[in-house]
Amino acid sequence: MASSADVRVEPATPPEPVIKEELLPLFRQMLAIRRMEEAAAKAYAQGKIGGFLHLIIGQEAICVGAIACLPPNDYVVATYREHGHAYAKGVSARAIMAELYGKRTGASKGLGGSMHIFDRETNFLGGYAIVGGHVPIAAGAAFASKYRSDKRVTLCFFGEGSATIGGFQEGIALAALWNLPVVFICENNQYSMGTPLYRSLAVEDVSMRALAHGMARDRFDGDDVLRVKRRIQTAVDRARETGEPTLVEVRTYRFRGHSMSDPGLYRTREEVVEWRTRDPVAFARRRLVEEGSASEEELEEVEASVKAEIADAVRFAEESAAADDYLSYVYKE
Amino acid sequence: MASSADVRVEPATPPEPVIKEELLPLFRQMLAIRRMEEAAAKAYAQGKIGGFLHLIIGQEAICVGAIACLPPNDYVVATYREHGHAYAKGVSARAIMAELYGKRTGASKGLGGSMHIFDRETNFLGGYAIVGGHVPIAAGAAFASKYRSDKRVTLCFFGEGSATIGGFQEGIALAALWNLPVVFICENNQYSMGTPLYRSLAVEDVSMRALAHGMARDRFDGDDVLRVKRRIQTAVDRARETGEPTLVEVRTYRFRGHSMSDPGLYRTREEVVEWRTRDPVAFARRRLVEEGSASEEELEEVEASVKAEIADAVRFAEESAAADDYLSYVYKE
Amino acid sequence: MPVISYREALNHAILEEMERDPDVFLMGEEVGHYQGAYKVSQGLLQRFSERRVVDTPIAEMGFAGVGVGAAMVGLRPIIEFMTFNFSLVAIDQIVNNAAKIYQMSGGQFHIPVVFRGPSGPAVQVASQHSQAFESFYCHVPGLKVVAPSTPYDAKGLLKAAIRDDNPVVFMESETLYNSTGEVPDEDYLIALGVGDIKRAGEQVTLVAWSKMIELCVEASEVLAADGIEAEIVDPRTLRPLDTEIIVNSVRKTGRCVIVEVGWPVCGFGAEIAYRVQRDCLDDLDAPVERVTSDDVPMPYAANLENEVLPQVKDVVAAVRKVLYLE
Amino acid sequence: MPVISYREALNHAILEEMERDPDVFLMGEEVGHYQGAYKVSQGLLQRFSERRVVDTPIAEMGFAGVGVGAAMVGLRPIIEFMTFNFSLVAIDQIVNNAAKIYQMSGGQFHIPVVFRGPSGPAVQVASQHSQAFESFYCHVPGLKVVAPSTPYDAKGLLKAAIRDDNPVVFMESETLYNSTGEVPDEDYLIALGVGDIKRAGEQVTLVAWSKMIELCVEASEVLAADGIEAEIVDPRTLRPLDTEIIVNSVRKTGRCVIVEVGWPVCGFGAEIAYRVQRDCLDDLDAPVERVTSDDVPMPYAANLENEVLPQVKDVVAAVRKVLYLE
Numbered sequence A, B: 001m002a003s004s005a006d007v008r009v010e011p012a013t014p015p016e017p018v019i020k021e022e023l024l025p026l027f028r029q030m031l032a033i034r035r036m037e038e039a040a041a042k043a044y045a046q047g048k049i050g051g052f053l054h055l056i057i058g059q060e061a062i063c064v065g066a067i068a069c070l071p072p073n074d075y076v077v078a079t080y081r082e083h084g085h086a087y088a089k090g091v092s093a094r095a096i097m098a099e100l101y102g103k104r105t106g107a108s109k110g111l112g113g114s115m116h117i118f119d120r121e122t123n124f125l126g127g128y129a130i131v132g133g134h135v136p137i138a139a140g141a142a143f144a145s146k147y148r149s150d151k152r153v154t155l156c157f158f159g160e161g162s163a164t165i166g167g168f169q170e171g172i173a174l175a176a177l178w179n180l181p182v183v184f185i186c187e188n189n190q191y192s193m194g195t196p197l198y199r200s201l202a203v204e205d206v207s208m209r210a211l212a213h214g215m216a217r218d219r220f221d222g223d224d225v226l227r228v229k230r231r232i233q234t235a236v237d238r239a240r241e242t243g244e245p246t247l248v249e250v251r252t253y254r255f256r257g258h259s260m261s262d263p264g265l266y267r268t269r270e271e272v273v274e275w276r277t278r279d280p281v282a283f284a285r286r287r288l289v290e291e292g293s294a295s296e297e298e299l300e301e302v303e304a305s306v307k308a309e310i311a312d313a314v315r316f317a318e319e320s321a322a323a324d325d326y327l328s329y330v331y332k333e
Numbered sequence C, D: 001m002p003v004i005s006y007r008e009a010l011n012h013a014i015l016e017e018m019e020r021d022p023d024v025f026l027m028g029e030e031v032g033h034y035q036g037a038y039k040v041s042q043g044l045l046q047r048f049s050e051r052r053v054v055d056t057p058i059a060e061m062g063f064a065g066v067g068v069g070a071a072m073v074g075l076r077p078i079i080e081f082m083t084f085n086f087s088l089v090a091i092d093q094i095v096n097n098a099a100k101i102y103q104m105s106g107g108q109f110h111i112p113v114v115f116r117g118p119s120g121p122a123v124q125v126a127s128q129h130s131q132a133f134e135s136f137y138c139h140v141p142g143l144k145v146v147a148p149s150t151p152y153d154a155k156g157l158l159k160a161a162i163r164d165d166n167p168v169v170f171m172e173s174e175t176l177y178n179s180t181g182e183v184p185d186e187d188y189l190i191a192l193g194v195g196d197i198k199r200a201g202e203q204v205t206l207v208a209w210s211k212m213i214e215l216c217v218e219a220s221e222v223l224a225a226d227g228i229e230a231e232i233v234d235p236r237t238l239r240p241l242d243t244e245i246i247v248n249s250v251r252k253t254g255r256c257v258i259v260e261v262g263w264p265v266c267g268f269g270a271e272i273a274y275r276v277q278r279d280c281l282d283d284l285d286a287p288v289e290r291v292t293s294d295d296v297p298m299p300y301a302a303n304l305e306n307e308v309l310p311q312v313k314d315v316v317a318a319v320r321k322v323l324y325l326e
């Protein structure tokens, strides 16, 4: 069973000093992801989006802070909860929203949907819906980088509930054994569907999975996007310079249910309220004002431009033609 | 990569003091397994045994010392290299040899063969040939013991090459999370087929796999059967009293090839010779004389009775009728 | 008779068997505190406690194997896969252990385990979540495979599966959970391996199971309007298959259309078609036809999903074809 | 033409393709320093170094997925399963990732990976090591499946598989590795999806692949002695299947026997039988017959293994049956 030492995040580091020029664009990205997913939730309620829709609202600082460390030709592999990761990697809100709508103009031409956004252009290697199954794929992309000595780095995102299944365990073991340039980022949002940490992990410190493989590890809170960026940068540099992988655990919380169909009855309102006080988007905004000497006007401008961007994306999705071709992509000629 | 600290067995403990009454029967069991497998190798060369034949010669102290800790109703789950484990659990040399010969009188009626010896009578839950696949089964037997509070303990044996695959990793994770009374015993014989440790393990200390799960661990040399018995006894007691699992790594060496078809070209003659000086059977015999004040006569008597037992087992296997029924055991009525 | 849902029928089957036999337990992801991802296990944790309703981490290979090991020593586990799409990471435990231990132990250890959960496409859950693996499991000796189409069958068959001494792969359908039907309160079993005629007819035999029975019933009404009476045969258990009930129907109608929700190549329908031509060649007035989904990974978009999945019109067209009506 | 073994033919195919294309690499258990568990990769490590001949730990799911990921970004991995029995722990990577990524990415990422290794029973390796999973992989859209029967076919098909831009499941046979045949030195390819007539005949069509071709050749000689000329059709590629070459033969002979080494229920032969009756019902003078192994997990004992596996006499008997000779 987990000792109390395991369940705390050590050490509770202070937020990183604010550099306005650095934080402002990250804030904008987080806000865009937040608004994009709110719009998606609305469209889902209206029946315009179907299937499963997993929102990352509350966790935006992780994908934004981590992917901000990457040049365009680095790779990102993610789960079914990947709208934010795709956006942070450079996939347009239009392409993402159109994919959720199942339109021909979607990132995956409407064939993949919310769980399977892919974009070759930005080296976004996709969202995957079999827990753990994408981890070896990330190791494979990193294997290719080592094979070609192209100095690219791969980021692989997953949830804490995915840290037990074989695909994950074999994937990190191979990355460690072969020194593959990949950073495994666990978004520990406290729940795997309705399962709290103590029912899925004997030790509630996922980063300890690295010890058996002599892999570098890190563990910290995901409320400060600048902290995420600094700490992931270290791991990315390690991967690029030494080829060594790192297992990073970032503690966070999803404000919504597991998917749109989950009422989230397994959490107390108090718990949710408490975590909402650590909203990474609001936190970044507050600090831009208090420590980054950003003016209300400036921020309202950003908010307005984000609003316009998402409104445009929704309009684009609404107006795009339905997906049509599902026969051309079974086999490549 | 493995730090040099990882590749050493810490700390090199002295052999356990000899108690003749305790060591003599263990010596006899080890010797019987040795002779039984030598006889099997001979029969294999004569074409009387087919398929794969994996010998445990050189590793006898582990199955004998570990299983000596168990009362009859405890469970044992093993791999395809399980003749010794079956014998130590109480399966007769006759039933084992007849199984290798594919005879009706074999432990598994000739249907299982060398890799699949099972015996309900002695709670030997079988030999399995898919690497890692038997580890969750062992956790399942232990789950049943916890479910019924029957205080039974399950021992699960596997090789160091099996410590990466998903079945193993998920199996130990569940045992740790649920506190299942099982002891996972890694027989680290330095090779997985032709693969040395450094090509299959980033950290050459398999017991460190326990850290991520807060599981108790132990690690020691497998040349002294008494040491094996003492150290495993601690883990067995822990499982029985607290229900907690343990991951134990025992360092050993197989004197023969991976299977009869493996010439073992990947090892130097020097290496094999060096390890043969640590032969657990010879070691036990030497100490019985030097420290256990056993007389040559006594030991020769033991050797003679072992010789007779194995000769009888071979005769039994030779004379038994061929397996006949393969249709009655597909579905249970 | 009380009318309940397919979901409730399954829930009652598990409840009754767990009350009957203390060795029966339920294990899987979200089966307990969450009351089941699809609420099939609603209320069972409260009734039986965490000892017998066991929530697991995401580790299908691990807990499927735990089920096999527990069954080996005498328990009767019900292992829930949140969906059968996830059974692929556990299939080695089902094929290499559950199905083989009875044989490879020379009959010493039998494995009374049930692997259950929803199978087949739901709605727009895309390629990795829209698969029907009946033929994988039907291929394997040592396994039994069940796929009920009604609440009545679901309850009687699941109870029989739980009492069966062999590993049973019990494939439900997410899109049937809310369907309702009459189910008696009293304890009843439906023997595995016995098919059922869901509709009597003289002109053509429709063979289908699980969700596809609904489709066939709709199609049969369309056909009836044209004076074509279809007989709908539901094997209910796919392995062992009630070949006789199918063959007898085809001997009578001389025409056979097999409808399945999954992929065409090596789908279970191919096995049925093989048996029908083997046993009824001289009775067949037309080749055995099959209606399946298209031979593609499932696209997400709703309009494309509809194109890929078997539709009533496809069944009607196949029937008209074997009747040489166009 | 030089005569070489099936093993050497595979080895040469890999060697030539690795020399041709620096993006091709070989990965698997014991493929390098050990020279291959069955010596198919003999000499490749020495020729190409550890960078391109990669020994792995025992982690099929992991390294199969590494192959998919590497293929996604442009490499052309050859992933060896020591035997296909072990592919079950990796099948999720093959079915849910390799086969689907091209479709679910809307055609953006294709997966040029080959999964290869021996398939089917060897000799007395018992139930967990004696399985033939052709029908599992043939069921899945997005995959191609190849099963060569001769050294010539093995080389030409493996080279084509390596150059194919789609995931190819390439199933060899351990019991064929030592079989020999003429193989030209020069570079040649055999197109995937094109079958081959291994023996011409007028009275009955035998459809088989891989190891079972040998059995059919032997049986055809026994039959010829009785004046029965069998035509042996080897599809070579199972998916996509060259249905035409089978159908044309059956149209000519009016009789069809399908021989496979694996289990009967939902074996690939059922799919072939379905297609034959669909396309040749009026040409069939007898029901399509199938010869398969018995419907049981493989027993270890040699005498029982022989009873379970298809034998020449079984093929002869099936042919005589479709000819109504008893």
Ligand SMILES: Cc1ncc(C[n+]2csc(CCOP(=O)(O)OP(=O)(O)O)c2C)c(N)n1
Binding pocket: A081, A129, A130, A131, A132, A158, A159, A160, A161, A162, A163, A187, A189, A191, A192, A193, A258, C029, C058, C060, C082, C086, C089
């Ligand atoms: C192999 C497998 N088993 C089960 C599921 C169903 N499932 C989808 S997401 C999920 C929970 C994952 O939790 P976590 O890894 O913590 O990620 P989060 O959803 O919290 O981001 C489950 C059980 C699946 N997709 N794949």
Ligand SMILES: Cc1ncc(C[n+]2csc(CCOP(=O)(O)OP(=O)(O)O)c2C)c(N)n1
Binding pocket: B081, B129, B130, B131, B132, B158, B159, B160, B161, B162, B163, B187, B189, B191, B192, B193, B258, D029, D058, D060, D082, D086, D089
């Ligand atoms: C899943 C799987 N992959 C590959 C194999 C083939 N295989 C059988 S034993 C073995 C080596 C196992 O080595 P180790 O675990 O160290 O046990 P040892 O043989 O040394 O006792 C391999 C690769 C297998 N049986 N199962």
Ligand SMILES: [Mg+2]
Binding pocket: A159, A160, A161, A187, A188, A189, A190, A191, A192, A193
């Ligand atoms: Mg989570």
Ligand SMILES: [Mg+2]
Binding pocket: B159, B160, B161, B187, B188, B189, B190, B191, B192, B193
């Ligand atoms: Mg070993």
